[in-house]
Amino acid sequence: MPGPRVPRLVGLMAVDARETARARGLLLAAPDRPEFHRAVVDHVVRQYPQPGAEVPPDSTVYVWFDSAEGEGGGGVREPRVPQPPAGGVRRELGEAGDAFALADR
Secondary structure: OOEOOOOOOOOOOOHHHHHHHHOOEEEEEOOOOHHHHHHHOOOEEEEEOOOOOOOEEEEEEEEOOOOOOOOOOOOOOOOOOOOOOOOOOOOOOOOOOOOOOOOOO
């Protein structure tokens, strides 16, 4: 007998994600929220396994949440490599505040 299919939990609030998983006979865990059982309005932004995956009954689905206000959440800030190539046509800039000074030349 095939197991349940993982529902799409991304976009749901924590309370709704728990209920959706429970209705399918699945457990829910949140590695980024130690007190996941208290989370209510945090929104799921990622899940594993992916929606539609067939899993054994009582399997655990892992979910991650967006950062709450004040917790950062600005994304990954790595250096962008490679840098744009050197060379090419360079534009001469006019004085500050004089946006069209060079256009009349």
